[in-house]
Amino acid sequence: MCAGETGSTPGSSGTGDLPPGERRRDTSRVVAEVRRLAEASSELRERIRKFDSGVLLLREGERHDEIFCLLDGTVKLYKRASAGTKIAVDVVRPGDLVGLLSYCTGNPNFTDAAVTTPVTALALSFEQFGSLAGSAPELYERLQSLIRDNLTERYRRMVVLHLELATLNTTLENERDELRRTVLELESTRNRLVQQEKMAMLGRLVAGLAHEINNPASATLRSVDYLGEAFAEVLEKVPGQVDSGTARRFWDAGLSARLPDTATQRSRLDALARDHPRLSRPLLRRLAAIPPEVLRFGTGIDPDEAIRLLPVFEAGLNLQIIRVSSERIRDLVVNLKKYARPGPAGEAAVDLREGIRETLLILRGAVRRFDVQLDLPPVPPVRADPGRLSQVWTNLIYNACEAMGQQGRLRISCGPAGDDRVFVTVQDSGPGVPEEIRERIFQPNFTTKEQANHFGLGIGLSISREILADYGGELTVGNAPEGGAVFRVELPAAENSG
Amino acid sequence: MDKICILCVDDEPDVLRAVARDLAEMEEGFPVETAASAEEAKGLIGEILKRGDRLGLVFCDHVMPGQNGVDLLIELRGWPGLQGTRLVLFTGQAGHEDTVEAINRAGITRYVAKPWERELLVRVARDELTSYLIESGRDPLPLMRYLDQERLVEYVRRRNRVDTGQ
Numbered sequence: 001m002c003a004g005e006t007g008s009t010p011g012s013s014g015t016g017d018l019p020p021g022e023r024r025r026d027t028s029r030v031v032a033e034v035r036r037l038a039e040a041s042s043e044l045r046e047r048i049r050k051f052d053s054g055v056l057l058l059r060e061g062e063r064h065d066e067i068f069c070l071l072d073g074t075v076k077l078y079k080r081a082s083a084g085t086k087i088a089v090d091v092v093r094p095g096d097l098v099g100l101l102s103y104c105t106g107n108p109n110f111t112d113a114a115v116t117t118p119v120t121a122l123a124l125s126f127e128q129f130g131s132l133a134g135s136a137p138e139l140y141e142r143l144q145s146l147i148r149d150n151l152t153e154r155y156r157r158m159v160v161l162h163l164e165l166a167t168l169n170t171t172l173e174n175e176r177d178e179l180r181r182t183v184l185e186l187e188s189t190r191n192r193l194v195q196q197e198k199m200a201m202l203g204r205l206v207a208g209l210a211h212e213i214n215n216p217a218s219a220t221l222r223s224v225d226y227l228g229e230a231f232a233e234v235l236e237k238v239p240g241q242v243d244s245g246t247a248r249r250f251w252d253a254g255l256s257a258r259l260p261d262t263a264t265q266r267s268r269l270d271a272l273a274r275d276h277p278r279l280s281r282p283l284l285r286r287l288a289a290i291p292p293e294v295l296r297f298g299t300g301i302d303p304d305e306a307i308r309l310l311p312v313f314e315a316g317l318n319l320q321i322i323r324v325s326s327e328r329i330r331d332l333v334v335n336l337k338k339y340a341r342p343g344p345a346g347e348a349a350v351d352l353r354e355g356i357r358e359t360l361l362i363l364r365g366a367v368r369r370f371d372v373q374l375d376l377p378p379v380p381p382v383r384a385d386p387g388r389l390s391q392v393w394t395n396l397i398y399n400a401c402e403a404m405g406q407q408g409r410l411r412i413s414c415g416p417a418g419d420d421r422v423f424v425t426v427q428d429s430g431p432g433v434p435e436e437i438r439e440r441i442f443q444p445n446f447t448t449k450e451q452a453n454h455f456g457l458g459i460g461l462s463i464s465r466e467i468l469a470d471y472g473g474e475l476t477v478g479n480a481p482e483g484g485a486v487f488r489v490e491l492p493a494a495e496n497s498g
Numbered sequence: 499m500d501k502i503c504i505l506c507v508d509d510e511p512d513v514l515r516a517v518a519r520d521l522a523e524m525e526e527g528f529p530v531e532t533a534a535s536a537e538e539a540k541g542l543i544g545e546i547l548k549r550g551d552r553l554g555l556v557f558c559d560h561v562m563p564g565q566n567g568v569d570l571l572i573e574l575r576g577w578p579g580l581q582g583t584r585l586v587l588f589t590g591q592a593g594h595e596d597t598v599e600a601i602n603r604a605g606i607t608r609y610v611a612k613p614w615e616r617e618l619l620v621r622v623a624r625d626e627l628t629s630y631l632i633e634s635g636r637d638p639l640p641l642m643r644y645l646d647q648e649r650l651v652e653y654v655r656r657r658n659r660v661d662t663g664q
Contacts, residue, residue, distance in 0.1 A: 259511040262534045281529055282522035289515070321512060365591070369561050406566055 027095030027149055030142050035071050037139040038122050044136065047128070051119045057098055058113040065126040067099040069143060073119030078112040086112065090157075095146055103129065192463065199391070210336040217329040224323045228255065231315065250309040253294040254316020260289065268292065276303055286310055289317065335361050338386070347471075349381040349494040352389060352424060356412060359393040366401045367410060375413040379422045380493035384471040392467055392475075395460035396426040396487050403430030403485060417490050424489040432479040441477065502554040502630070502641070503546050504623060505531045507539045507570065508588070509562040513612075517557060517588075520616040521623055527644040528554060528627060536565035540573075547579045554630045555623060557610070560589035560596060568596045571604035582633050584626035586610055 038044040048071070051057065058064050060080055068075075075092040089111060092098055101110045103126055124132070132140040235247045260268065268288035269281075276284065287295065287306060290313050295306060335358045353376045360367060382389075400410055408429040417423035433441060442461050465475045473491035480486050504524070506517045514532040521530050531546065533539035539558075546553055556574065560567035571585045587600050590612035600606045607629070608622050628646040631638040638650050 259515060261511070262514065262532050262538060265532070280526055282518075282525045285518055285522075285525075285530075325512075365561075369563065369566060371563065406569070407564075 027146060030145055030149075031071055031095045034069060034122065034139060034142045034146070037136065037142065041136060041139075044122070044124075044139070047123055049121060049123050051115045051121065053115050053118055055115045055119075056112060057115065057119075057121075058102075058109040058111070060110065060112045061108050063108050064099065064102070066123050067097060067103050067126065067129050068113075068121040068123050069097050069146065070094045071120045071122060073115065073117045073121075075113050075119060076116045078114065079110075080112075091116075096150055096153075097143075097147060100147065100150065188462075195463065203387075206336055210333045213329065214333045214337075217326050217333060220326045221323065221330065224319055224326065228319055231319075235312065246305070247309060247312050249294060250290070250313040251316045253291055254313040254318075255320050257289070257291055257294075257313075257317060257320070265289070279303065279307075283307065283310075286314065289313075332361065338390075347383050347385050349383055350386045350389065351379075351381050352384075352422065352491070353379070353414060355386055355390045356393050356414075356424070359390050359397060360412075363394065363397055363401070366398060369406065370401065370404060371409045373409060373411045375411070377415060379414050379416060380420075382422055382471065382473075382491040383494040384473075384491065388467045388470075392464040392489065393424075393426075395464045396489075399460065399487075400426055400428035400430070400485070403428050405430070408484075416493075420493045422491050422493050424491075425486050426489075427480055427484055427486045429482075429484040432483055433477050433485045438477055442475070501529055501551045502527075502627070503529050503531050503551050504555045504557070504627075505533065505539060505543065505546075505553055506557045506588075507533045507536065507562075507567065508557075508559040509534055510559075513559070517619065520619050523620065524623060524627075524644045527641045528623075535562060536567070536570040539570060543574070543577070543580070553580060553583045555584045555586065555626050557586050557588040557619075557623075560587060560592040566596075568592065568600045568604065571600055571606060575604045582630055584608075584630050586622060586626065588612070588614070 035048070038048055051073075057068055057075060060078070070092055072094055075096075075098055076088050077090040077092060077098075078086040079089045081087050092113070098113045098121075099109070102108065132143065232248065232251060235251055236244050259265075265285075265288055269284055272279070272284045272287055273281070279287075287310065290306070290310075294313075338358055356374075356376065360372070397410070397412075404410070410429075411427040412424070413427075414422065414424045442465050461475070468475050468489060468491065471491055473489060476488050476490075478486050478488070504521060506514055506521075508514050508517070511534070514534070518525075518530045518532060521528075524530075529551075531542055533542050539556075543553055556571070558567040558571055565573075567587060567589060571587065574580055574583070574585065585600075585604055585606045586608040587597065587606050588610045592600070592609075597609060600609075607626060610619065610622055624644065624646055627641075627644070628638075628649050631641065631645065632649070632653050638645065638654070642650055
């Protein structure tokens with residue numbers, strides 16, 4: 001909507017209405033008199049001219065020493081704006097004058113003046129117009145009256161425009177605020193999409209990698225079994241200096257022995273060193289790994305025989321270590337595959353404790369420096385996509401670790417919460433969440449981390465809340481009495497769980 | 499007893515076992531002790547010092563339950579009886595800041611990344627213990643065969659020259 005159009009229909013736009021008493025004075029009578037007086041004079045009669053639609057009476061910036069008093073028709077005034085566009089600024093009607101401004105100021109034309117409906121006008125040169133007072137006093141007086149009307153009308157319109165401008169500004173400000181909110185929402189949606197896409201991509205990568213690791217890990221495990229069998233056979237069939245029964249006992253001990261803790265190892269080492277001072281310390285340390293009940297010095301095995309059998313025990317032990325390590329890799333891979341399911345797996349009744357344990361295993365590197373306390377009694381299953389729930393646990397556990405820094409206690413508990421609901425709390429021993437930011441931390445893009453590059457864009461908690469909301473759950477935060485933040489998840493128990 | 503011990507601190511029993519095994523060739527000269535946590539390590543060091551032995555070298559993991567390795571090393575740096583003890587950070591998981599902290603405040607002289615190679619571990623132990631012996635001013639000859647002989651010979655020669663010069 002441009003100012004010209006608004007000005008052309010004063011009083012109709014509603015916003016700029018003046019009281020009825022302020023309406024434009026009807027000038028038709030004066031116009032009729034002007035026409036009559038002009039037609040009565042032979043000199044002025046020929047100055048009454050007609051212009052067709054489209055004719056340009058004045059061109060902005062040029063000089064034109066004529067003044068037009070409109071007797072009929074309409075003229076639109078255009079002002080050049082930037083980049084060659086023209087804006088209609090006013091509509092001139094019978095009784096209005098065109099060219100008055102240039103006449104008064106001596107400046108070039110202020111606007112274009114284009115005929116929009118065929119016009120009849122009294123067109124006077126500046127010179128003629130100036131001498132009217134003497135040559136045609138009656139007409140002069142009528143024109144003076146029209147000029148006054150013109151001026152008051154323009155002043156009135158300016159006030160109306162100001163009012164409209166103010167209203168428009170308010171509207172614009174509202175719209176701008178609205179727009180700003182929309183942009184922010186769009187931005188967070190976009191971030192969320194980027195994050196989801198990243199997670200999905202990461203999921204595919206991890207799933208692929210897990211598969212690749214799984215194959216060699218399985219092969220290793222299988223070989224460990226075969227090697228174990230083969231070695232046991234070798235011990236029995238290949239004659240040597242050792243009794244095969246005793247050798248078999250050392251071998252089996254190696255396969256099943258647990259590495260003693262450092263204190264036990266030390267006391268065994270000290271005892272052996274006392275009994276066998278001539279043996280070197282590295283040798284004693286190796287012997288100390290053998291469980292004393294297998295070693296049984298004094299009951300048929302002498303130290304020399306034990307030393308001969310040491311490699312048999314250690315072969316078993318190393319095979320055991322390979323097996324345990326391979327099993328760890330296999331379990332890790334299985335968990336990774338579950339965790340990084342590409343795409344949604346769909347809802348199912350899930351034991352949320354499984355997801356928590358899987359996540360802890362995946363985040364082992366991040367949590368192992370903390371004292372982790374789990375209080376996870378059996379709870380009814382909940383209905384959710386396990387992969388998406390894992391994302392929630394990851395966010396909560398990872399945030400807790402970040403909050404604690406180097407040391408602390410991470411406590412994860414679950415249990416029933418009121419009617420058919422289940423809760424999980426993740427409690428850290430960090431600084432806690434100040435009251436004033438408790439709600440803000442759930443907003444997208446909020447982060448207290450200096451570099452928000454750990455788990456993406458500081459939208460972990462907002463995503464977690466959304467995921468939980470999808471399953472009728474909620475996520476809240478508070479501080480523990482003993483300090484530290486407590487994030488509490490509540491989810492409805494699956495219906496058919498009894 | 500007056501022995502110079504090597505201490506290895508790591509919460510993974512497999513790692514302790516492997517390190518002790520890797521350092522077996524030096525153990526006749528330098529008994530190896532192991533601890534599974536910072537707490538245990540501190541108790542053990544107390545015992546070592548009490549029985550009249552010394553601690554020449556510490557290999558310390560960083561990420562462990564309880565006190566972490568860098569903090570342990572910083573604490574040990576201030577212990578009386580451990581002046582001159584060589585401290586080595588032995589980990590795959592210390593971040594940039596932790597490492598800077600370990601260098602600036604614990605005065606570690608080496609960083610051994612996991613997984614490690616036996617040869618590297620032995621070389622680091624030999625170099626660090628050679629430095630320990632030279633700095634402590636003790637007679638290095640009885641332990642010469644476990645250490646960097648070239649450096650020790652050079653050191654002994656220079657010391658003798660100074661001695662005769664006076």
